[in-house]
Amino acid sequence: MPPKRASLKRKISHCDETNEQDVLESVGKTKKKSVTKAEKNNTTKSFPREKSTSKPSACASQSYKHCFNDLQSSPNQTSSWDGVRNYQARNFLRDQMKPGQDVFFYHSNCKEPGIVGICQVVKEGYPDHTQFDSKNPHFDSSSQKDNPKWFMVDVKLVRPLKRFISLAELKGLHQEHLKSGGPLQKLGLFTRPRLSVQPITDEEWSYILELENKDA
DNA sequence: GCCAACGTTGGC
DNA sequence: GCCAACGTTGGC
Numbered sequence: 492m493p494p495k496r497a498s499l500k501r502k503i504s505h506c507d508e509t510n511e512q513d514v515l516e517s518v519g520k521t522k523k524k525s526v527t528k529a530e531k532n533n534t535t536k537s538f539p540r541e542k543s544t545s546k547p548s549a550c551a552s553q554s555y556k557h558c559f560n561d562l563q564s565s566p567n568q569t570s571s572w573d574g575v576r577n578y579q580a581r582n583f584l585r586d587q588m589k590p591g592q593d594v595f596f597y598h599s600n601c602k603e604p605g606i607v608g609i610c611q612v613v614k615e616g617y618p619d620h621t622q623f624d625s626k627n628p629h630f631d632s633s634s635q636k637d638n639p640k641w642f643m644v645d646v647k648l649v650r651p652l653k654r655f656i657s658l659a660e661l662k663g664l665h666q667e668h669l670k671s672g673g674p675l676q677k678l679g680l681f682t683r684p685r686l687s688v689q690p691i692t693d694e695e696w697s698y699i700l701e702l703e704n705k706d707a
Numbered sequence: 708g709c710c711a712a713c714g715t716t717g718g719c
Numbered sequence: 720g721c722c723a724a725c726g727t728t729g730g731c
Contacts, residue, residue: 577716577726600717658718685716685725714727719720 559596559607559651568648573619574629575641580688585616585642587690594646595691595699597680605657606699614645653703660707661699674698 562570575581588594589612596608618639621627634640661680668676675698679689691699 579726604718684718684723687716709731711730712728714725716725717723719722 559598562596562610562646562648569613569645571614571643571645573621573643575619575643575688576629576631577687579683580686581640581642583688583690584644588612588644588688589615593649593696595696596648599658599687603655603657603659605655605659605661606652607655608651609649610646611649612644613647616642616644619643654707656699656702657707660702664702 562568572584575584592612594610594612595606596610597606598604619629619641621629622631622634622639622641623636624630625632629641631640658680661675661678664673665675665678665681667673674694678695679686679691683689
């Protein structure tokens with residue numbers, strides 16, 4: 492069964508300005524060069540290429556506490572994606588995100604929201620342990636261990652995008668494509684606002700990937 | 708099962 | 720910090 496693609500939009504609502512800074516500085520560290528403010532929004536590290544033999548699919552995810560730098564600094568650049576507490580997002584995450592799928596990492600809730608990188612699903616949906624932890628912000632007292640409500644997946648960083656693709660840019664294209672019938676006319680980011688885990692079609696995926704090689 | 712009230716998300 | 724767009728809750 493061929494791996495599928497998923498667009499994964501990761502929330503960083505608990506990343507305040509400082510954390511956002513940390514995120515980007517961490518990128519800089521990884522790159523072993525200093526990063527100017529301007530460059531920071533242009534995440535330009537080239538990592539090993541992602542494999543990309545895929546079919547379209549749907550998926551997305553949210554997490555409050557995970558930022559892009561978490562992923563980069565995690566062992567194996569892999570981390571679990573916990574904290575999804577929306578049923579629609581949960582269903583995408585649990586039922587459609589499968590190992591091997593590529594995923595876009597979207598930064599939201601920050602000064603400049605946009606896509607910053609590519610990840611890959613490495614472990615399919617399994618119960619999110621934070622729902623049972625009363626000290627965790629995502630604790631859900633209504634969830635029972637023998638029948639967990641919430642799930643998470645593990646994702647591995649594939650690479651940052653060659654350049655940051657902002658929400659503003661995507662929105663502009665989306666609006667153009669609404670008139671022209673272009674590939675981003677139904678992009679989940681705009682047709683399912685606020686949903687943190689969203690499907691992406693193969694066509695959308697390829698189109699957005701191409702943007703990487705163009706000027707903003 | 709409806710729906711008003713309320714809470715949350717996330718762009719701006 | 721504001722507010723629109725949702726989602727969830729709970730009374731009925």
